[in-house]
Amino acid sequence: MGSKEAFLHAIFFVLLLLSLGCKCLASGLNATEMAVLKVDASPQLARKIPETLFGIFFEEINHAGAGGLWAELVSNGGFESGGPHTPSNIDPWSIIGGESSISVATDRSSCFSQNIIALRMEVLCGDCPAGGVGIYNPGFWGMNIEDGKNYSFVMYAKSLENTNLTVSLTSSDGLQNLASASIQVAGTSNWTKLEQKLVANGTNRTSRLQITTNKKGVVWFDQISLMPSDTYKGHGFRKELISMLLDLKPRFMRFPGGCFVEGHWLRNAFRWRESVGPWEERPGHFGDVWGYWTDDGLGYYEFLQLCEDLDAAPIWVFNNGVSHNEEVDTTAIAPFVKAFPYCFLQDILNSLEFARGSANSTWGSVRVAMGHPEPFPVKYVTIGNEDCSKIFYRGNYLKFHSAIREVYPDIQMISNCDGSAGPLDHPADLYDFHVYGDSNTIFSMKNKFDSISRSGPKAFVSEYAVSSNGVGRATFLASLVEAAFLSGLEKNR
Numbered sequence: 001m002g003s004k005e006a007f008l009h010a011i012f013f014v015l016l017l018l019s020l021g022c023k024c025l026a027s028g029l030n031a032t033e034m035a036v037l038k039v040d041a042s043p044q045l046a047r048k049i050p051e052t053l054f055g056i057f058f059e060e061i062n063h064a065g066a067g068g069l070w071a072e073l074v075s076n077g078g079f080e081s082g083g084p085h086t087p088s089n090i091d092p093w094s095i096i097g098g099e100s101s102i103s104v105a106t107d108r109s110s111c112f113s114q115n116i117i118a119l120r121m122e123v124l125c126g127d128c129p130a131g132g133v134g135i136y137n138p139g140f141w142g143m144n145i146e147d148g149k150n151y152s153f154v155m156y157a158k159s160l161e162n163t164n165l166t167v168s169l170t171s172s173d174g175l176q177n178l179a180s181a182s183i184q185v186a187g188t189s190n191w192t193k194l195e196q197k198l199v200a201n202g203t204n205r206t207s208r209l210q211i212t213t214n215k216k217g218v219v220w221f222d223q224i225s226l227m228p229s230d231t232y233k234g235h236g237f238r239k240e241l242i243s244m245l246l247d248l249k250p251r252f253m254r255f256p257g258g259c260f261v262e263g264h265w266l267r268n269a270f271r272w273r274e275s276v277g278p279w280e281e282r283p284g285h286f287g288d289v290w291g292y293w294t295d296d297g298l299g300y301y302e303f304l305q306l307c308e309d310l311d312a313a314p315i316w317v318f319n320n321g322v323s324h325n326e327e328v329d330t331t332a333i334a335p336f337v338k339a340f341p342y343c344f345l346q347d348i349l350n351s352l353e354f355a356r357g358s359a360n361s362t363w364g365s366v367r368v369a370m371g372h373p374e375p376f377p378v379k380y381v382t383i384g385n386e387d388c389s390k391i392f393y394r395g396n397y398l399k400f401h402s403a404i405r406e407v408y409p410d411i412q413m414i415s416n417c418d419g420s421a422g423p424l425d426h427p428a429d430l431y432d433f434h435v436y437g438d439s440n441t442i443f444s445m446k447n448k449f450d451s452i453s454r455s456g457p458k459a460f461v462s463e464y465a466v467s468s469n470g471v472g473r474a475t476f477l478a479s480l481v482e483a484a485f486l487s488g489l490e491k492n493r
């Protein structure tokens with residue numbers, strides 16, 4: 001998007017996958033009619049488009065990341081999803097064995113202070129069933145365990161007595177054993193990190209992870225992970241999914257949302273700082289807009305790594321103190337505010353230092369420790385998501401804008417306010433334009449940007465879709481209309 005003649009930046013909304021069913025093709029098309037399309041490709045009619053016109057928007061929505069692109073197979077690996085008050089819900093974990101032989105409950109005994117919840121498992125049977133008793137995790141609607149593949153299992157455990165555990169990958173009913181290993185927990189009052197490689201000798205797409213034992217006694221568990229060892233470049237992305245993103249050849253990637261950035265409530269907004277560093281120490285959070293918990297294995301660092309792997313310019317969308325239901329007053333945004341465990345303004349400057357700072361800067365050193373000595377080239381940020389109409393949006397925006405401009409003069413800043421409607425009342429390099437509607441509305445907008453001023457901030461069309469009026473699970477008409485809208489952007493009249 002650096003190109004001077006560039007003015008439009010449109011994206012594919014990759015999360016809405018379009019399926020072209022034959023039902024659509026059958027609707028009202030007359031087989032005896034012939035359509036003729038004439039294309040005038042003469043050079044004098046050609047328009048230059050920037051290399052960066054097309055990119056993607058990646059939001060943690062519908063498990064696009066957790067249970068999707070992010071290859072972690074365990075869901076709620078740290079037992080945090082039930083909240084800080086114990087005993088808490090451990091969904092989707094469950095027990096193997098009856099309640100007379102095993103009892104589990106969360107407590108606050110973890111060795112990780114940011115995610116203090118751990119699981120205490122008490123085995124009550126002295127003469128346990130042959131297969132043992134224990135716990136299992138079905139992952140995200142079952143784990144796709146594949147024959148011949150290697151899996152890396154990691155967990156933290158504590159037991160006052162020496163205890164042998166069996167870790168297995170099995171079918172959802174536990175009957176088909178695809179991989180198994182014995183792990184010894186040495187009896188101490190300390191937590192121990194235990195690692196085990198598992199090689200599957202069969203395939204089942206709805207498998208689960210089991211941890212079982214025959215030994216009477218108490219074992220605590222925390223931060224349990226199972227990752228296939230063949231992720232893309234070893235970066236944790238599922239190969240078959242990232243290959244589809246690579247095929248799109250996105251030149252930029254907007255992340256991590258969307259409403260995921262705002263939250264209905266600020267406490268549930270995405271917090272970059274709690275999503276970096278060792279995965280074991282990340283608290284995870286409940287994305288209250290899309291209604292599910294994520295362990296934040298796919299965090300800020302991994303998003304930046306994903307951009308690099310896709311050769312896409314990162315477009316980091318951050319929260320500027322605005323959620324759906326509450327806002328931080330502009331007068332309170334700059335100094336540290338006790339009411340929120342967070343200084344929004346400094347926190348965002350820190351996120352940029354994390355991405356771009358040298359190895360000896362406070363946050364740059366965290367990036368380096370995570371394995372990326374080179375800076376990530378963050379050149380674009382979006383201040384908020386769809387928040388222009390919020391009371392404190394503009395005031396907060398200006399604070400962020402001037403703070404970032406001062407430290408990072410080259411960073412392009414993207415406003416939430418619609419610059420196509422008229423000049424903006426605040427400085428911006430680009431404005432974020434979103435549109436959802438029925439097919440007529442979107443089609444009628446195919447020439448929308450033809451008459452927009454070329455001198456103001458540039459348009460960044462980062463979300464668009466035919467989303468209503470019978471679109472259902474995508475139709476041919478909806479696809480065609482979105483294509484028409486996009487070709488309007490591409491024409492760049």
Ligand SMILES: *[C@@H]1O[C@H](CO)[C@@H](O)[C@H](O)[C@H]1NC(C)=O
Pocket residue numbers: 030032033
């Ligand atoms: C289909 O085309 C035929 C031949 O042109 C015409 O007679 C007929 O009315 C058309 N039907 C519809 C539904 O348009």
Ligand SMILES: *[C@@H]1O[C@H](CO)[C@@H](O)[C@H](O)[C@H]1NC(C)=O
Pocket residue numbers: 148149150199229230
């Ligand atoms: C699994 O790991 C073993 C050695 O650790 C290696 O020889 C084998 O190729 C790996 N298999 C796959 C499918 O990666």
Ligand SMILES: *[C@@H]1O[C@H](CO)[C@@H](O)[C@H](O)[C@H]1NC(C)=O
Pocket residue numbers: 162163164182184
């Ligand atoms: C635990 O397993 C190891 C190796 O499989 C074995 O040598 C040991 O006797 C077992 N200990 C107990 C208490 O069962």
Ligand SMILES: *[C@@H]1O[C@H](CO)[C@@H](O)[C@H](O)[C@H]1NC(C)=O
Pocket residue numbers: 171172173174175176203204205206
């Ligand atoms: C996977 O496990 C389920 C549940 O036990 C079983 O019904 C199914 O046949 C298994 N699939 C394969 C491919 O073995």
Ligand SMILES: *[C@@H]1O[C@H](CO)[C@@H](O)[C@H](O)[C@H]1NC(C)=O
Pocket residue numbers: 177178179180201202
């Ligand atoms: C696969 O491995 C498990 C665990 O070691 C074992 O119980 C099972 O019999 C093996 N299955 C096959 C088909 O080899």
Ligand SMILES: *[C@@H]1O[C@H](CO)[C@@H](O)[C@H](O)[C@H]1NC(C)=O
Pocket residue numbers: 188189190
């Ligand atoms: C437990 O951890 C403490 C603090 O790290 C350490 O001093 C102690 O030696 C450990 N004890 C055992 C038995 O490993």
Ligand SMILES: *[C@@H]1O[C@H](CO)[C@@H](O)[C@H](O)[C@H]1NC(C)=O
Pocket residue numbers: 358359360361
């Ligand atoms: C940090 O590193 C940069 C280059 O790597 C160097 O120029 C600078 O002097 C260093 N700053 C400090 C405070 O060590």
